[in-house]
Amino acid sequence: MHRKSCPEEYPITLVVNGYEVAVFQLTNQDLEDWAYGYLFSEGLIQHREDIQSLQIEPDFGAIRVVLSNGIDTEKMLSKKKHYTAGCGRGVTFFSMTDVKTFNKVQSNQTYKLSHLLKMRAEFAKNSPLYLETGGMHGACMVNEAGEMTIREDIGRHNAVDKVIGHAVRQGLNPKSLVLLTTGRVSYEMLSKAAKFGFSIIGSRTAATKQAVQLAKFLNIELVGYLRGKMAIVYTSKGKVIDDVTEQTGTQPNLRVLP
Template sequence: MEKNKEFYISPNLENDDLTETINCTNEAGENIEIPVVKEIPLTIYLNKQEIVTAMTLGDMPDILAVGYLLNQNMLQRDDIISEIDYDEDLQVVIIRTKRTTNYEKKMEKKIRTSGCAVGTVYGDIMDDFSSVNLNKDAKIKTSWIYTISKKVNTRPSLYLKAGALHGCVLCKNDSPIVYVEDVGRHNAVDKIAGWMFLNKENANDKIFYTTGRLTSEMVIKTVQMGIPILISRSGFTESGVRLAKESGLTLIGRAKGKRMIIANGIERVVFDTDVQSVKSEDVVSAQRALIK
């Protein structure tokens, strides 16, 4: 990866297969055409076993599948992936590993999460949670938070084009390097995890930014990836904050305009910005400018 390269991967805005134009009526009774995102069922196999069918945006099926299996503790960090097969017609992706796998018993206990588009985790997802040691020396400057927020929220995206999506961004210092979107925030998180695994990306010095609320699922997956800092424009749930405290994750929410709330891990935060000098964020104006 090139040093300080921004948006190493991001949604392909030219991919017409991700959206569909529909006819509808606006508030003035006028007939209009608007783009809406598609929901595509993607079935994930691990070797010979069918694991799940997930409703997804339909892009990046390989990294989504890898990330999903990682975050469900079905793919181990030291596993060697021998092959990834994707059948676009059948919407099936098969991850093949050198290690023999069988998760029939594991799949008997599922937990439906608060993730939109119906997230699912398995009963033993917490088994390795307490054993993860996040980098205590990682730092984040408040100036980086303002810069990341501006770069992410004023760039062209499928969300601005069609809405109904969550975005997740992997950053180093104040530079976004991976930007993904999906109909469910858990899918977007899994894409980040899959990309990091396939590219052998170090997590210790990374920052994870998301547009969605900071739930227990978001915290668990961020910790599993080994990322020490999680930021969102949205707020927290009680369980999200509690798990952040248990794991030592720096959790920063409501990061919008001049504001931010640090719920945990303040020892990693460097206050290097005069808040009064920060311009208020006019998100609506920025979005309109990009859409035109």
């Protein structure tokens, strides 16, 4: 029997403009993407140019960032912290009420269910840390051409921050991108995706009631249990087309909740 290695996590302190944000449990990979993604998700930056310098200090377990956008860092970081649910402890400064003020997603992009299922399967095959340890979360960003960007981490929200950070650094347009994740979609996970502007979010597992409510309000298509030849669409935005039933004649492949 092949014995997998254990997943690793490291305490890493994020320091912005000299202020300590928090200590995060992270997988020591793609940390620059994570920092960009987290800072974008929390509203501390809007563009890659808002970061003047970013220094990763592995010996001290720290990431030090200097911003160039003139934001009042002390005021922003004095807001009430909300600790994220699940593995890889994280923190967000956005409450559910705050998230409701985000811009609604305007994209009318549609995707076939067969395409999403295919991408989810490819995502699973191309997640090396999970395949090695069996204990990692992953996030995957898919463009219209089917090209995937995959990031992994001990925490599901950290993995999402990493793909968002990659997108911010590359200046990508979110309207044609799909976000896939291995983890449960909770309100703070939905808030990250909404802040960037993903119009479709797919997970291999469930979404919370709060995440579904926010997705409906922000015009995001939220799909759960994306696996095999089935899925549950929580939001009824018409952005996922069930072509699998048409091809196989078997039902139900796509379950749409009211």
